[in-house]
Amino acid sequence: GEDVEQSLFLSVREGDSSVINCTYTDSSSTYLYWYKQEPGAGLQLLTYIFSNMDMKQDQRLTVLLNKKDKHLSLRIADTQTGDSAIYFCAEKEGGFKTIFGAGTRLFVKA
Amino acid sequence: DTGVSQNPRHKITKRGQNVTFRCDPISEHNRLYWYRQTLGQGPEFLTYFQNEAQLEKSRLLSDRFSAERPKGSFSTLEIQRTEQGDSAMYLCASSPVWDSEATNEKLFFGSGTQLSVL
Numbered sequence: 001g002e003d004v005e006q007s008l009f010l011s012v013r014e015g016d017s018s019v020i021n022c023t024y025t026d027s028s029s030t031y032l033y034w035y036k037q038e039p040g041a042g043l044q045l046l047t048y049i050f051s052n053m054d055m056k057q058d059q060r061l062t063v064l065l066n067k068k069d070k071h072l073s074l075r076i077a078d079t080q081t082g083d084s085a086i087y088f089c090a091e092k093e094g095g096f097k098t099i100f101g102a103g104t105r106l107f108v109k110a
Numbered sequence: 111d112t113g114v115s116q117n118p119r120h121k122i123t124k125r126g127q128n129v130t131f132r133c134d135p136i137s138e139h140n141r142l143y144w145y146r147q148t149l150g151q152g153p154e155f156l157t158y159f160q161n162e163a164q165l166e167k168s169r170l171l172s173d174r175f176s177a178e179r180p181k182g183s184f185s186t187l188e189i190q191r192t193e194q195g196d197s198a199m200y201l202c203a204s205s206p207v208w209d210s211e212a213t214n215e216k217l218f219f220g221s222g223t224q225l226s227v228l
Binding site: 004044098 | 217
């Protein structure tokens with residue numbers, strides 16, 4: 001079945017890089033996503049990657065995809081206190097349903 | 111356009127009461143989703159509308175839950191005879207995808223309705 005797993009917590013110092021990891025089970029996933037949720041708010045799409053790509057860079061964000069191992073990662077360069085939030089990995093196959101992981105809580109220490 | 115709007119933001123109710131939530135999607139977004147999120151978890155899919163048609167319902171959606179999108183614009187989610195286990199954040203999301211075969215779908219979420227059942 002469909003399942004997305006993430007580590008629950010990550011703590012980094014301001015200015016360091018953050019790497020959030022995710023594994024998924026559905027090999028037919030065509031798109032994989034990273035969403036961000038701040039306290040009391042809904043989810044906001046950060047970036048996405050198509051399954052035939054290995055890497056995608058978008059300003060401070062770098063997404064790496066290892067399709068063989070079904071492993072996705074999000075690297076945030078020069079992490080700021082404003083990056084403190086919950087980051088959700090999500091996968092989507094064909095059709096309509098997007099499946100979310102439980103989220104990784106990123107704490108950024110000043 | 112101010113994004114996806116959900117009302118109310120918070121709802122406290124007693125067990126056994128009925129509650130109704132409203133979602134106003136981004137205008138012209140034809141797809142609308144309801145998700146439920148509990149503390150420490152990611153959003154779980156509940157149901158999906160393509161325009162006014164409800165095309166899929168999760169097994170999580172018991173008979174006490176009903177959702178409508180009568181004119182293909184706003185949507186309501188009603189929970190009858192609420193139970194303490196219904197306490198959660200109910201999230202609405204919309205998407206501008208028109209092609210039923212499209213696989214890249216960016217979801218735009220509202221801020222959610224936090225339901226507490228006492």
